[in-house]
Amino acid sequence: MKPWLYICSLLFISFALALVSQPCYGNFGKNLRWSIDGSARLNDNQALDNTSAIYALGIDTHKVFTHSTGDIGYGVGQVYFTKLANHIPVPFLFSSKDDSEFIIREAHLNYTAGPNWLPNVRVGHFTLPFGLEESIDTNGRLLDYYHGKNLGTKLDWGLSFNKVLRQIEYNFSYTLGGKDQAKSLAGSYALTGRIGSLSHLDFVLGLSFFDGKIDEVSRKRLAIDWQYYWGTWGILGELALGEDNKQHQGRQKEKYSLVELNKTSINEQLKLYSQFIIRARTDHASTDKLVNIGFSYQFNNQLELSMSGVKQINSPVSGQKQQLARVQIRVRY
Amino acid sequence: MTIHFRILILTLAMLLLLPGNVNAVAYCSLRDPVAQIAQLYPQKTNQLSIVKTVDDNIRAQVQIALPSNDLHFSELGRHTLYIAMKGQEVLGYVHVRSEQSDWGLVEIVWAIDKDLRIRDFVFQRCRSPKKKIAQHSNFKAIFIGKNYQELKQQLSADGITAKPSVLSHAQGAAELANVVLRCALKTLLLTEILWGDELEKL
Numbered sequence: 207m208k209p210w211l212y213i214c215s216l217l218f219i220s221f222a223l224a225l226v227s228q229p230c231y232g233n234f235g236k237n238l239r240w241s242i243d244g245s246a247r248l249n250d251n252q253a254l255d256n257t258s259a260i261y262a263l264g265i266d267t268h269k270v271f272t273h274s275t276g277d278i279g280y281g282v283g284q285v286y287f288t289k290l291a292n293h294i295p296v297p298f299l300f301s302s303k304d305d306s307e308f309i310i311r312e313a314h315l316n317y318t319a320g321p322n323w324l325p326n327v328r329v330g331h332f333t334l335p336f337g338l339e340e341s342i343d344t345n346g347r348l349l350d351y352y353h354g355k356n357l358g359t360k361l362d363w364g365l366s367f368n369k370v371l372r373q374i375e376y377n378f379s380y381t382l383g384g385k386d387q388a389k390s391l392a393g394s395y396a397l398t399g400r401i402g403s404l405s406h407l408d409f410v411l412g413l414s415f416f417d418g419k420i421d422e423v424s425r426k427r428l429a430i431d432w433q434y435y436w437g438t439w440g441i442l443g444e445l446a447l448g449e450d451n452k453q454h455q456g457r458q459k460e461k462y463s464l465v466e467l468n469k470t471s472i473n474e475q476l477k478l479y480s481q482f483i484i485r486a487r488t489d490h491a492s493t494d495k496l497v498n499i500g501f502s503y504q505f506n507n508q509l510e511l512s513m514s515g516v517k518q519i520n521s522p523v524s525g526q527k528q529q530l531a532r533v534q535i536r537v538r539y
Numbered sequence: 540m541t542i543h544f545r546i547l548i549l550t551l552a553m554l555l556l557l558p559g560n561v562n563a564v565a566y567c568s569l570r571d572p573v574a575q576i577a578q579l580y581p582q583k584t585n586q587l588s589i590v591k592t593v594d595d596n597i598r599a600q601v602q603i604a605l606p607s608n609d610l611h612f613s614e615l616g617r618h619t620l621y622i623a624m625k626g627q628e629v630l631g632y633v634h635v636r637s638e639q640s641d642w643g644l645v646e647i648v649w650a651i652d653k654d655l656r657i658r659d660f661v662f663q664r665c666r667s668p669k670k671k672i673a674q675h676s677n678f679k680a681i682f683i684g685k686n687y688q689e690l691k692q693q694l695s696a697d698g699i700t701a702k703p704s705v706l707s708h709a710q711g712a713a714e715l716a717n718v719v720l721r722c723a724l725k726t727l728l729l730t731e732i733l734w735g736d737e738l739e740k741l
Contacts, residue, residue, distance in 0.1 A: 237590040239566055239617040268566035270619070276585030276625050282567045312567040319585065322577075333567070343568030370573040404574050406646075406663050437666050440645045472643050474613065506612050507563045538563065 219453070242284070245346060246266035246534040249293070252529040258293040258303070262286045262346075264311075266538070279318045279326070284311040284345075299386055310386065310526035311345060311361065316368070325367040328379075331388070333361050334398040335368070336414045337431045337444045337465075341405030348500055348514045348534055349479065356462050357427065358420035358444055362396055363388040376401040383420045394419050408435045424451040427460070440468045450487075461486040477502045491523040510536045563613060571621070572635055572648045575661050579650040580623035580630050587622040591733040604728055607693075607698035608721060611639055620734045622741065623650075629741050631658055636732055642666040645718050649726045653738075656686045657723055669712035673719065678682035681708055681716060687727040693720060 227411075251258070264286030271278040289306040290296070296303050314330025333339060337491035339351045353360040363380025376399070383394025395418055402412025409432075416427040418517040434441050443465045451457045461484070468479040481498040500514030512534045518527040572673075576586060598610050614637060621633040632651040637644045646663035660679065662670060672678055681701075682690065693705045700717045709716035730738075 237588055237619075239569075239590065241566070243565070266566050267568060270588045270590060272587055276587050276624055283567070284567065312565075322584070343565060345565040345567050370570075372577055374699055375574075405570070406574075408570075408666060435666055472641060473611065473639055474644055504563055504612075506603055507615055510563065 234269075237272060239268040241266045242539045243284075243346065243536070244538075245534055247348075247532060247534040250531040251294075252531075253526040254294060255295055256292065259291040260293060261289040261291070262309075264288075264309075277318055279316050281315045282312045284313065285309070286311060309404065325369045326378075328366040328368060329364075331361055331363050331386075332366065332379070334359070334396065334416070335366060335379055335400045336398050336416055336427075337400070337412070337429050337446065338433070338442060340377060340400045340404070340412065340431075341433070342442075347502070348512045348532055348535065349502070351464065352462070352483070355485075356399070357396070357416050358418065358423060358425060359383075359385040359396075361385070362420075364396070367410060370404070372399060373404070375404055381418075383418055385420065392422055394421075396420060402431070409433070414446075422453055425449070425460075436500065438470045438472060440466075440470070442466050442468075453487065457487040459486075462536070475504045477504075492520055494518060494522070494528075495520045496528060508538050510534075512536070546637060563616075566659055569695045571619070572633065572663055575648040575663060576621060576623060576633050579633060579648065579659055582625050583623045583630060584626055584634075586626045587624055589620045589622070589734060589737050590617050590619070592617055593729065593733065597732060598730065600732060601725060601728060605698065605721075605724055608725065610725065611637055611644065613644070614725075618729075618733075620688065620730065629653065632730065632734075632738070634726050635663060636722050636729070638718050638725070640667065640718045641714065642668075645715075645722065647719065647722050647726075649723065651727070654686065655696060655727055655731060656684055657682045657690075657727070659683060660719075660723075665715075667712070667715050667718075669715050672710050672712040673715050675710070677708070678710055678712065678716070681705060682719065682723050685723075687724065687731065690720065690724050694724070 243266045247260045249258045252500035264284060267283045268280065270280045286309050288309045290304055293303050299307055299309055301428055310331055312332055314328050314332045315345040316328040318326045332501045334353060334357055336353065336357060336504035337351060339353055344350050362381035362383060362385055364379055366377055366379035378399035381396045382388065383396050384391050398415045400412050400414040403410050412431045414429040416425060418425055425448065427446045429444060429446035432442060446462045448460050449457050450460055461490055463484045464481055466479055466481045468477065470477050478501045483495060483496040483498065486493040492513050496512060496518050498516045500512065502510055504510045514532050516528060516530045521527065548606050576583060593615050598615065601608065601610055623630040623633055631653060634649045635646060635652060637646045643666055645665045649660045650658040650665050652658045693701050695702045699721060701720050706713045706716055
């Protein structure tokens with residue numbers, strides 16, 4: 207199918223959703239949120255001397271399922287037509303630097319109607335519950351907490367047990383390790399979990415673990431994450447320690463740490479952040495140290511502009527210093 | 540630039556020109572105030588969500604009813620009212636609203652009784668240094684038990700601050716009392732305008 211047909215299909219589905227959201231067309235539209243979500247991202251990778259772009263257009267939906275006396279649960283569905291333009295290295299979901307694909311981001315159901323002492327049960331494709339990402343969603347944003355590099359994937363198919371209690375919240379998942387594919391590949395799997403204090407508080411502390419095999423690399427991680435907010439300032443961090451076991455290279459120790467300082471305007475339109483990231487590996491002669499500075503400006507509920515720049519501050523033994531500048535415009539309707 | 544990119548950019552531009560009532564954040568980041576509902580209604584066994592749209596028409600109604608006030612852009616879009624239930628019995632309602640302050644957005648989780656009076660409230664987010672004062676029962680007493688009309692009488696002539704007689708009970712947290720009062724008024728008004736018909740059927 208040609209790309210313009212994909213777009214027409216998306217728009218058709220959107221209008222169909224809009225129609226069913228009217229009361230006279232039945233109950234599916236009840237408690238349904240849906241948006242068309244489009245973005246254009248320009249990347250300037252100086253280390254690779256390459257300029258590239260990623261265009262995405264899709265539907266973001268959220269639906270609360272209820273019966274007469276209470277909620278049963280909710281579902282999230284996000285399908286995006288994504289087009290690369292001269293993007294290297296080629297992301298795993300694509301076959302070439304100019305490829306285009308339909309991509310499922312989040313697609314899951316969370317059953318919440320059990321008794322208070324029983325966990326909710328989530329099934330589908332979801333973000334692995336680990337570290338800062340569990341309480342700060344970076345879906346579709348330039349801001350990132352590097353799940354993919356740290357764990358091997360950001361999202362995976364499987365199930366999770368989760369709950370928010372009076373003092374703590376937890377989320378433990380078993381997923382298949384197939385990343386975008388809802389199956390186990392060559393024995394892949396991922397056990398992930400996080401338990402932490404309530405994520406809406408001014409001080410948040412969390413502990414996470416990960417034990418998985420993805421892309422034939424076995425990974426183990428233990429992590430601590432924390433956030434502290436004072437006025438419009440926030441300081442937060444994540445430290446993950448563990449090991450990777452690759453088939454041909456054997457075991458190697460891994461360390462990843464991130465510290466972020468952020469500042470938000472009082473009307474929340476402008477968000478600034480700076481991150482200091484350290485990645486260390488026993489087989490690396492040097493430790494990668496990176497600085498990432500970025501901002502986002504929300505013009506209104508529909509339009510957001512964001513920019514970020516990453517620069518490696520140490521000199522790697524081999525290869526060039528990482529240096530990447532990105533700008534993104536995102537529109538939601 | 541290929542035809543595909545042109546179509547994509549054109550589509551984005553078209554979307555930008557159309558008025559919309561969406562949430563700025565991806566829906567996977569939505570979180571129900573589960574812990575706060577449990578705190579406000581400890582006997583609750585389940586909750587019932589009703590999602591409605593706060594659009595420009597509703598925003599205009601708020602501006603007419605409460606001159607000098609506006610809704611923050613994040614307050615537009617689809618929003619949820621939670622009915623706290625104990626089995627089949629309705630205990631009350633829960634409505635979360637944000638109000639801009641000098642310390643960023645203050646997010647308040649309001650417990651409202653079946654007569655649309657403030658029953659209690661807790662902060663989902665408040666980074667004021669005087670937050671502890673606002674959590675005290677003496678401060679909360681300014682608002683608890685009052686309906687929209689009674690709270691509106693507490694507004695001074697400027698429409699955005701409380702009367703001096705009210706602020707004398709704010710224990711030094713006058714600015715926060717103004718924020719909480721504006722938020723309470725908008726919350727009760729929107730509950731009545733948007734969810735009133737549904738609540739009558741319960």
